Amino acid sequence: MSNDLSSEMEVDAFRRLFPLRFHERHLQESIRPDARPLGKARDTSVALGAVASADGSALAKIGCTTMLAAIKMEVMTPTTESADEGCIAIDFHMPPICSPLVRPGRPAEAAPVISKQLSDTILSSGMINLKELSLVSGKAAWMAYLDIYCLDADGALFDAALLSAVAAFSHLQIPVVSLNDDGRVVVVSDEDGGKLEKEPVNKEKRKLKLSSIPFSLTCVLHKNYILADPTAEEESVMETILTVVLDSSFQLVSLYKPGGPVLAQTSVIQDCVALTRQRLKELQKILNEAVSDMEED
């Protein structure tokens, strides 16, 4: 039975020398090294307004994985094809502080890929109506720069990044602006409200309406097991990763499986979708609580 040395070695040594067998021993007992059952995600929290210098920001934590997202609003001249639409530019960063694998000057391979996935997901989900970002049709519109920084990378990076991005948009407070004589858009500050001769152009549009918010769950597939919300260790030992993104009406926004040794049969895909549905409800609750906490203060 125990011809795999596991009974004769210290746990930590066994974990480092035979990582796959270490995890498989856990899977046989339907438990994971951090004492979670297979289908359970790690503790998740969202805090809004973490960055004072941004127009909207949020800090999301899933287990140890930490993401800081912040939105800065700038003004642009819209293109003639979409004269009454604003724009969203999304960038995902993995600074060297987040993981021992990232070194300065050599950006992480995963960063541009997650960046692309995030913009595809957020833009194609239709969560934000770009028309709401228009200021003066054909003349000025908002460009929302959303930058997401990974502060601590411990698996399921996309899930945490998407959660922080969505939370940052729900925290976003658009500054009140007016057009000055040069045709530039300037912020109306509270102090010189008295000598204000120009009417603000966006008095009512301070918040974006977010419809069908997308939420995601990453799973690791190994043999017949499905592990929800993997840690970095689990992702590196068992290589097949599958990410499902659903919106609040359970429509599929993305099903992403980039290769991997395990094939996803239809039943496996259905199981992952079912896990994501459960997770979506949890995440919705966490986000709603964060928003209402913010409003109370």
Next chain:
Amino acid sequence: MAGKSGATPSTYSPSPTTQNKKRPPIFSDVDWVRSDGRGFHQCRPAFLRTGAVNSASGSAYAEFGNTKVIVSVFGPRESKKAMMYSDSGRLNCNVSYTTFATPVRGQGSDHKEFSSILHKALEGAIILDSFPKTTVDVFALVLESGGGDLPVVISCASLALADAGIMMYDLIASVSVSCLGKNLVIDPISDEESYQDGSLMITCMPSRNEVTQLTVTGEWSTPKIHEAMELCLDACSKLGKIMRSCLKEAASPVQE
């Protein structure tokens, strides 16, 4: 960078801070009040916490007013392949800013100058002989810049090094002073820094009473420098105590 494709339209920030760069007269007055209500010789409240990043060997988070910094330490680990054999360890530092750290959106690039100053400030305190052939990496990310970024980065880095268990002669505390007209203000915020006539930063090992780095820029008279140094050293020893208690706090529950 790869992210900056040609398709991005040019944008500008609507915030008015970019235009009026005129120095308000109040700063040269003798009895103006600092915008955050502090006295001239009063530091901002400091919040320090170790163990902010789980995947690093050691890390620390520091918040001084609006200045927020995370520092991660990795190693001692294998030096780059190109490096020659060396009896003493190597220290590698990097400081970068987030794109949203400053009021106007930046590029989020590395800060070469700060990286080398951080390196010099820490080098003297670390016992490099204790990890031959290997490298310790100290990476800092400024989440939000609210003034006095560099001293905060340096103090936070020394806390992170302690958290990683890297051998040091002492902790390193760093404080800066700005000279505004006749006045000296300690631990300046961004606004004060942008109007300053000169600045002085001291990096020291408080319990050994040794200075590892002294940076002076701008116009200073000798008595002013003396006064500023006294102020800084005094503040450093107080900061050192706060850092020490932060480390003790982090260590005590483990020893139960």
Next chain:
Amino acid sequence: MEIDRVDGRTPNQLRPLACSRSILNRAHGSANWSQGETKVLAAVYGPKAGTKKNENPEKACIEVIWKPKTGQIGKPEKEYETILKRTLQSICLLTVNPNTTTSVIVQVVNDDGALLPCAINAACAALVDAGIPLKNLAVAICCCLTDSGYVILDPNKLEEQKMKAFVYLVFPNSILSVLPEGSSQIGGEPMEHGVITSVTHGVMSVDDYLHCLQRGRAASAKLSDFLRRNLQSHSPGDLSKAG
């Protein structure tokens, strides 16, 4: 019921396929794959000695370099590189040549829709041409979902732009082997029904996705046949390229 396609195809009809191999002299293996007007050229170099830093020394390493038709590579190309790399890693027998690197260079000749699937097919044919040991072949297909909920296969660029959503799927091809019946079944489903890679764009219902999966699977059998016939016509006696 039927929807009209620009080029008069039926919804399930693929564009004409063409594949020619060993077209580059210096590469260890190469293939030109085209689906209608979409053309991709793939070249394989390797296995070469050594792996990149941080790679597993007990396994072979695969690197993918994506060359767009014009211009420099941006985020979409980086994403394609990663997907292609992960897909190829999962069909290669990485333990046969440990501590080696195999480079796959993909040059886009013309993009007329379904670019990534075409590139995956080209890369797969090139790997075979180079004699890299594979577990099985992979075939890639693009399924599109129209606004009215119909699924069409292998769209061209014009169709791709009009679509509500599309799915890129990669399936393993069926194994013809001496293994006993049933050993290639996983949980009651034949092995070739499993998805190696799935990438989607646009919002759809889960049922729509499963429908795409079903249609893609049916079409992958055709692609699989084409690939196998193409490879067989070449192989006998062609031992000069070993190495």
